[in-house]
Amino acid sequence: MGNYNFDAIIDRRGTDCLKWDSNGSPDIHPMWVADMDFAVAPQIQKAMEKRLSNPVYGYTFHGEGLINSIVSWVGRRYGWEISGEWLAFSPGVVPALSMSILALTNPGDRVLIMTPVYRPFYNSIRENGRVIIDNPLLKDENGRYSIDFDLLESQIDSRCKVMMMCNPHNPAGRVWTLEELQRLADIAKRHDLIVISDEIHADFIYSGHKHISIASLSEDMMQRTITAYAPSKTFNLAGLCQSYVVIPNKRLRDAFMGVYDALDLGSNIFGMTALTAAYNEAEDWLDELLSYLEANRDYAVNYIRENIPQIKVYPPDGTYLLWLDCSALGLEKEDLNRFFLEQAHVRMNAGYRFADRCGSFMRLNIGCPRSMLTEGLERIRTAVSNSKI
Ligand SMILES: Cc1ncc(COP(=O)(O)O)c(C=O)c1O
Structure with missing residues (x-):
């Protein structure tokens, strides 16, 4: 028990x-x-009750405690040593995908996705006036999916600026292996692509598998990748609208922050409280x-x-x-x-x-x-x- x-x-x-x-x-x-x-988790509920008991719910900011809890979690759980300066925030991973697309591409640019994939991937590209390159995943006779690397590379042209990944992949259920990620990283480097990696399911990894953030593979990958994480799936906090992105490259981060600041999204008192308790205590x-x-x-x-x-x-x-x-x-x-x-x-x-x-x-x-x-x-x-x- x-x-x-x-x-x-x-x-x-x-x-x-x-x-x-x-x-x-x-x-x-x-x-x-x-x-x-x-x-x-009861630890989260307790932290929320404590915050609730101070009856002023005014403006907040993303403070040191929150940032440290994220830096430590990403290091502990995903083996990636990040700096708090690389963090930016978002009310959700989906808005973070859209903000990244808006920040890093121009209308008409092409964005590569591996399908089938979570529906908002399509919307974040199409609804923002960018063009989808659809790379179908391969499926073997047992139903296990893999990446068609040759097709993927042949689909990249000069208007293709971004590869948007899902790892672990929804709905294919794949946790991409080191070898698969290395091949994607090689392709991204060869074609100078920015990678947007949605890793919202990173904490749901079953025996025999390991989550690897593609950004953590090399200095080159770190400099070209935006990684989106959240405690929302992991700790079932989606109603609290709290997620974050890791952007080591200053140029990419400034571009992301340009869009973020224009939207003036602020911070969410209970989302921050729940994230900190989840990562530190649960x-x-x-x-x-x-x-x-x-x-x-x-x-x-x-x-x-x-x-x-x-x-x-x-x-x-x-x-x-x-x-x-x-x-x-x-x-x-x-x-x-x-x-x-x-x-x-x-x-x-x-x-x-x-x-x-x-x-x-x-x-x-x-x-x-x-x-x-x-x-x-x-x-x-x-x-x-x-x-x-
Ligand atoms: C791959 C993926 N990204 C993002 C989300 C939703 O993220 P958020 O609620 O933080 O916008 C989901 C939810 O199912 C998802 O499966």
Whole structure:
């Protein structure tokens, strides 16, 4: 028995909770958006209560305690010694991706992404008037993804300024290896690309894998990379809108700060309090959570393989997201999504949102108490077996 109870069920309904309150019907079992159903670490709650008890919630700034907690976390957890001066802040990783694009590219410039990938990657490029270069990941017969390096390099031209990465990769579940990252770093150097690396899932790494920040590979990579991290997935603090970026290169950092200052985003009292408590005091909670999630992953993969053979699943190296190949069901895109909503009463994320060609995939969130996971899997099994496929 550990110190924390990840089996506890917390009723989140009626709190304007995106995951539970926005599904149109209370019958829907939510296994979509990357948000976990666990209580926050008690160390974080205590720190928040302490801050709450001082009843003035005026302007704040990103102080030394916060910065030191981040520098220490990145060193301890990811093995990268950073300086506090390299830090900049953002209300979220997605806004940080957009600010980076705005700061470092011009309208019409091209940005390379590896797909399928988290939907806002597309938006941060397209909605800001830049052009996407779509590099499809390769998938082997077991469903494991890898990078098509030759294609990727052939897609880079003089208008391609940025490679935007996701590590660990959502939804492919890959934790990129040292060798893969080195090959990407070589390509970035050869073509003088800026790298924007979204590492928001960096703390969800399962046995046998290791998170490596691409910026930490060499001085050259440090100078060309913006890395975005956050405690929001790790400690389930997404509602507190607190993330940060590490930008060792002064020119890139100044450009980022130009956009940031223009937006005058300020700082968030409770986001800062929660981050500091999480990083300084709640590491043992995270280590226990990781064991729980790894058991959830193994349980869900075995359950699907044994009971829902129509759905193919490959165990992710990291993240609490399973990428399900539902092609045997013969449904695509919204029809597939509707099938799970209407027949299973389970909401997942539809695969085509991650890449147009992934219409027969769904993304399942396993970041919940085991009983909730079982409930969702049983609903899916019943719906699939009733559909006589
Ligand atoms: C790869 C990736 N980046 C960013 C985010 C969201 O980040 P934020 O809420 O900090 O904007 C998510 C959430 O699912 C994600 O999976």
